[in-house]
């Protein structure tokens with residue numbers, strides 16, 4: 001095998017899985033830059049609103065069973081849905097078990113990565129001693145997609161406090177306040193549920209129908225139950241059963257003051273939350289439609305209703321992108337699809353991989369482990385990306401456009417089991 005130097009950006013769970021796969025494939029001239037002072041990515045909880053991290057009450061939304069690396073099970077004592085602290089401990093144990101720390105440079109922030117004329121990359125980074133640069137043959141981006149908050153413009157002027165969900169850390173500061181949470185994704189529903197325990201009242205504004213699904217079905221995690229129907233030809237059965245299950249478990253969303261989703265259940269990225277509908281029916285959270293405007297403390301909703309608030313928390317998601325890549329990475333901010341083969345590879349840049357730039361209905365890092373094995377296989381020469389990569393990207397994007405509601409929110413959506421099978425097939429084809 002030829003000798004290659006690989007630069008990995010980010011030491012969150014996907015970065016750790018990537019380093020491990022590369023090292024196992026014999027690629028050990030590796031450097032992983034991590035901007036923060038610890039590995040673990042957003043699972044390192046911090047009170048600092050400017051530091052991206054999970055909120056204090058975050059638990060996984062995919063079950064333990066489907067969130068553990070195949071070769072590194074979670075401890076038996078872990079519950080079905082581990083807490084953020086347990087996930088961080090698990091990641092730290094994984095890093096120690098596979099001796100990954102030696103490849104990681106903490107407090108080292110990649111500021112730019114430029115392709116070199118004769119191949120490879122010029123990487124600029126900053127650490128405590130100043131700015132530096134180094135070269136690498138391959139660049140692997142593992143910096144996640146929860147960095148650039150979407151902060152919508154609210155017509156008019158709101159005189160209360162405003163923050164994005166990425167800056168929300170814990171409910172304590174909201175005691176006794178009237179809080180409006182905008183966005184019905186996993187962040188919005190988690191935050192509205194938590195804040196409703198201390199606030200004087202919480203409204204949850206959801207502008208378009210969202211699929212809100214309890215985390216447990218018949219006493220077992222939802223993803224474990226539905227994994228039995230993982231085969232692609234059972235997708236319709238999976239969708240049908242989920243729809244039936246929702247009718248029985250939840251009933252019409254209108255009964256909660258929420259809009260009813262139409263069409264295939266899995267055409268939306270679901271919100272996995274067992275608590276929020278309960279909080280609504282206990283009168284602690286009011287379901288509202290989209291926001292229209294604000295004047296002083298008053299917010300007007302699209303149905304014409306109005307209410308006063310002290311705080312707005314925008315749980316309106318994140319933009320895609322890796323700013324340090326400059327022109328290499330086209331502006332994906334408004335994209336409904338990304339031009340990546342297997343959501344990993346640009347057609348025209350053979351020495352660049354994105355790992356973990358996916359949104360499964362499930363766990364990202366288990367899939368990232370498979371993606372990393374494929375990247376390692378290409379770097380070590382065991383596999384070559386197909387010659388018709390552009391046609392494959394277009395074909396897959398046409399398929400996904402039919403599968404998922406067209407929106408920035410679904411640009412990197414994947415069906416966990418089908419995507420895993422797709423990666424498995426490529427990996428098996430060359431005997432890995």
Ligand SMILES: NC(=O)C1=CN([C@@H]2O[C@H](COP(=O)(O)OP(=O)(O)OC[C@H]3O[C@@H](n4cnc5c(N)ncnc54)[C@H](OP(=O)(O)O)[C@@H]3O)[C@@H](O)[C@H]2O)C=CC1
Nearest residue numbers: 059060061152183184185186187188207208315316317409
């Ligand atoms: N415990 C965990 O593991 C957690 C995981 N996550 C994951 O992190 C990712 C990000 O989740 P999240 O932060 O919830 O973001 P999402 O992008 O999933 O949801 C954003 C929400 O905000 C709404 N929205 C977007 N733009 C606007 C706007 N301009 N005005 C009003 N509403 C708007 C969206 O509605 P619309 O559909 O109409 O665009 C949607 O309801 C997801 O993959 C999620 O599953 C999040 C929280 C916890």
